Amino acid sequence: MRKDIMSDATARADYIDGVKALKATPADDPRYSRYDWYVLWHAATMMTMTPPGNSAGRNAAHSGPAFLPWHRYYLKRFEAEIAQALGKPDFALPYWNWVADGALGETDQGNAPIWGLDAMGGSGSPVASGPFAYDPTDPDTWVVRIELRPSGLFLVERGLNRMIQQAGIRRLPNTGSVARTLLRGDYDAAPWDRSSLPSFRNELEGWRGEGMHNRVHGFVGGDMGFGHSPNDPIFFLHHCNVDRIWAFWQQRNGAATYLPLDSAPADLMRHRVSDPLYTLPGDPGASGAVISDMFADPSASYDSLSDLADLAVVV
Ligand SMILES: [Cu+2]
Secondary structure (H helix, E strand, O other): OEOEOOOOHHHHHHHHHHHHHHHOOEOOOOOOEHHHHHHHHHHHHHOOEOOOOOOOOOEOOOOOOOHHHHHHHHHHHHHHHHHHHHOOOOOOOOEOOHHHHOOOOHHHHHOOHHHOOOOOOOOEOOEOOOOOOOOOOOOOOOOEEEEEEOOEEEEEEEOOOEOOOOOOOOOOOOHHHHHHHHOOOOOOOOOOOOOOOOOHHHHHHOOOOOOHHHHHHHHHOHHHHOOOHHHOOHHHHHHHHHHHHHHHHHHHHOOOOOOOOOOOOHHHOOOOOOOEOOOOOOOOOOOOOEHHHHOOOOHHHEOOOHHHHHHHHHO
16 A cells, blocks of 8 residues: 555655665666666656657657656556565555645745655755765765766766755645646647646646646756656655556546547557557566556555545635
8 A cells, every 4th residue: 555655654664675675786787776777767768759859858758648657657667676675565655745745834845754864864965864865985875876968878876966945946836736737637638748738647747737746856856857867766756646646536537538549640659548658678577568557446556545635626
């Protein structure tokens, strides 16, 4: 059961232990870890433009309809691998309920419990406190290995960068923004990119409307502002909450409510309902999953959707 990371100390401890276990497990290429492999997968997906060379910025997991199912698949794979590493088959990814933090005053948002020393730690370049602090004298310290720059992918060795509220965005999505996004009944709309309106996907992703998912990346800042954003373990907690919002929306609008259908043009490759989800070439866990495989049993995996249900009636 996926729980609010701040409501459950066991879920919190397991998550921190789990990401550190993957960070300590070499990938097939021993220059980086299994954790870093997920960073690589995300970055490579962002570089996979769909179709190649499109001017709308649509890639295999962002700025298009596949945004929600691709990230659901990514979270499921990551969750299963942590469960295995911890030897806890029931391990479930917790979520960061930034909907609640967004209801706090501006100063309190940057000092919320999620940024405490017993949770994700604080800001810094590199982060200097909490479980992901950088100390080059400690062989088990949190080291960033994969970096995506405009010129491509690079292997690096440095601490994690985080600049909470310092990258120009001082507020998380407020509860009104979440409530209004939840009222969108159309999953997505032509032209299936950053300009789509009305579009639950595009407004939740944050290219139109009130920022939502994109705003949370900007609020955290540092590595969270780049294609290598999964370097920061807050990434998975953030996306688990995005997934929870989709799960709630599915419960209201139908689990399989998705567009575009397979009859859509070929330039919507990787975004039509039966298209395969992008994974790295040679991915040993590739299962051939397609978008519609991600529709099943959405809400049952979360401990609570009641805060979202409350929001959806007060608009
Ligand atoms: Cu992403």
